[in-house]
Amino acid sequence: MVARLTSSTAAVGADASLARTELVDAAAPPVGLAAAAPDVPTAFPVPAVATGKAPDAQLRVAQDLFIRRWGEMGQTWGINRTMAEIHAFLYVTGHPQCTDDVMDRLNISRGNASMSLRALCDWGIIRRLHKRGERREYFESLNDVWEMFSIIIAERKRREMDPVLETIKQCRKMLDDDAIGGGPKSEAVQVTRQRLESMQEFMDLTNKLFQQFIGNAKSGLTKVVRVLLKAV
Amino acid sequence: MVARLTSSTAAVGADASLARTELVDAAAPPVGLAAAAPDVPTAFPVPAVATGKAPDAQLRVAQDLFIRRWGEMGQTWGINRTMAEIHAFLYVTGHPQCTDDVMDRLNISRGNASMSLRALCDWGIIRRLHKRGERREYFESLNDVWEMFSIIIAERKRREMDPVLETIKQCRKMLDDDAIGGGPKSEAVQVTRQRLESMQEFMDLTNKLFQQFIGNAKSGLTKVVRVLLKAV
DNA sequence: CCTATATTTCAGTAACTACTGAAAGACAGG
DNA sequence: CCTGTCTTTCAGTAGTTACTGAAATATAGG
Numbered sequence: 430m431v432a433r434l435t436s437s438t439a440a441v442g443a444d445a446s447l448a449r450t451e452l453v454d455a456a457a458p459p460v461g462l463a464a465a466a467p468d469v470p471t472a473f474p475v476p477a478v479a480t481g482k483a484p485d486a487q488l489r490v491a492q493d494l495f496i497r498r499w500g501e502m503g504q505t506w507g508i509n510r511t512m513a514e515i516h517a518f519l520y521v522t523g524h525p526q527c528t529d530d531v532m533d534r535l536n537i538s539r540g541n542a543s544m545s546l547r548a549l550c551d552w553g554i555i556r557r558l559h560k561r562g563e564r565r566e567y568f569e570s571l572n573d574v575w576e577m578f579s580i581i582i583a584e585r586k587r588r589e590m591d592p593v594l595e596t597i598k599q600c601r602k603m604l605d606d607d608a609i610g611g612g613p614k615s616e617a618v619q620v621t622r623q624r625l626e627s628m629q630e631f632m633d634l635t636n637k638l639f640q641q642f643i644g645n646a647k648s649g650l651t652k653v654v655r656v657l658l659k660a661v
Numbered sequence: 662m663v664a665r666l667t668s669s670t671a672a673v674g675a676d677a678s679l680a681r682t683e684l685v686d687a688a689a690p691p692v693g694l695a696a697a698a699p700d701v702p703t704a705f706p707v708p709a710v711a712t713g714k715a716p717d718a719q720l721r722v723a724q725d726l727f728i729r730r731w732g733e734m735g736q737t738w739g740i741n742r743t744m745a746e747i748h749a750f751l752y753v754t755g756h757p758q759c760t761d762d763v764m765d766r767l768n769i770s771r772g773n774a775s776m777s778l779r780a781l782c783d784w785g786i787i788r789r790l791h792k793r794g795e796r797r798e799y800f801e802s803l804n805d806v807w808e809m810f811s812i813i814i815a816e817r818k819r820r821e822m823d824p825v826l827e828t829i830k831q832c833r834k835m836l837d838d839d840a841i842g843g844g845p846k847s848e849a850v851q852v853t854r855q856r857l858e859s860m861q862e863f864m865d866l867t868n869k870l871f872q873q874f875i876g877n878a879k880s881g882l883t884k885v886v887r888v889l890l891k892a893v
Numbered sequence: 894c895c896t897a898t899a900t901t902t903c904a905g906t907a908a909c910t911a912c913t914g915a916a917a918g919a920c921a922g923g
Numbered sequence: 924c925c926t927g928t929c930t931t932t933c934a935g936t937a938g939t940t941a942c943t944g945a946a947a948t949a950t951a952g953g
Contacts, residue, residue, distance in 0.1 A: 509911065
């Protein structure tokens with residue numbers, strides 16, 4: 430399903446097949462949730478390490494596992510898989526990677542990598558990084574999880590909640606205006622008015638909550654949550 | 662973009678074209694947010710309805726506005742537009758509607774309506790309703806907004822957060838196991854371990870927060886939020 | 894049993910999103 | 924200026940999801 434084999438790249442036969450075996454073996458034992466994930470990812474070329482005690486043998490496998498899962502989650506939340514995967518890659522490795530690193534690791538095209546990286550920068554959850562004397566650009570993930578999510582929440586609120594609120598207000602106004610000249614409103618109008626009002630109330634409150642998150646990212650937040658958990 | 666013009670169906674001439682015109686008019690003026698992407702979707706076209714004294718002239722227009730916007734929002738959150746629209750319709754009208762009502766109002770096929778209604782029932786945010794002596798089934802939306810969102814959050818947590826948490830634990834275990842036989846772990850492993858740990862911490866906390874929401878739906882929640890807002 | 898009506902299922906297709914690869918653009922160093 | 928390296932853009936297409944319409948199924952009443 431995801432098995433992506435760019436015909437041109439065609440990572441040298443021998444290496445590739447070796448790597449594949451390695452991956453499958455490594456992933457086999459614990460499993461546990463393999464059932465949940467439709468099928469197990471295989472096709473990532475791993476640079477063959479000649480040393481008997483392959484350093485960090487599990488590292489890459491573990492990272493890939495996380496990357497994949499993160500990508501799947503993103504997808505169901507309306508973030509495209511590749512973007513989420515790139516982000517997971519930068520986050521989990523924790524140090525700057527260039528475009529080619531991303532392309533090779535996730536096995537995607539240059540164009541895709543370029544566009545996705547830019548989008549992530551626009552969101553503000555990764556940032557560009559120039560290394561002195563180096564020509565190419567590197568990217569790194571924010572490292573504070575709270576900060577990352579604050580940014581995401583703020584942005585989604587702005588893009589998606591605010592317009593809805595706007596619309597609700599507008600609808601309510603329409604219904605009110607309609608009634609100005611006339612007599613008592615019909616029951617249907619009453620019901621709709623009430624529903625819109627409830628929804629707006631809910632969203633206003635939620636927004637305030639988000640505001641707290643955003644305003645208190647990092648430092649304050651753990652405290653906030655602790656307060657909340659105790660208060661109930 | 663959203664204008665749905667079933668080419669083939671050409672349902673009953675008069676009715677259909679009337680409905681369609683109405684819709685297009687409503688959506689037409691400045692297009693506005695459709696661009697979806699990174700830009701600000703503020704004001705929405707105010708459909709000037711020029712009907713004489715049709716009862717509740719504005720009602721339908723206002724409802725449609727809300728329905729549409731709700732559908733758009735759903736879409737960006739990974740819920741398909743039609744499902745979100747059906748839900749908005751049931752919610753905003755506030756009284757039971759049958760399959761044909763839904764089909765006619767949203768201009769969708771019977772199959773689509775049937776499947777979407779079932780999915781909404783599965784989510785638990787609308788429910789089936791039999792009217793005595795009536796053959797056909799009706800559907801109505803939950804009316805408590807808090808309850809609706811609690812359900813949605815609970816379900817998404819279960820479907821999407823929990824697997825990620827599972828995976829993170831698994832990854833961490835892999836990295837730990839790897840180190841058992843060997844000496845000190847490489848710096849790369851250390852970094853990844855730390856990142857996974859932070860993420861898990863974050864998600865655990867978030868989950869607790871959600872738990873609160875779920876457990877306190879309706880009654881308790883407003884209080885909870887008030888506490889939170891004051892405490893900071 | 895049959896008939897009329899309501900509902901579900903699903904193959905085929907339309908609509909959409911994500912992705913590739915090649916070409917154009919940008920820019921440092923010679 | 925040119926040259927080589929890196930980045931961005933975008934037309935075309937692969938892959939995915941959503942939707943239709945018709946056929947199959949279910950059910951109430953006669």
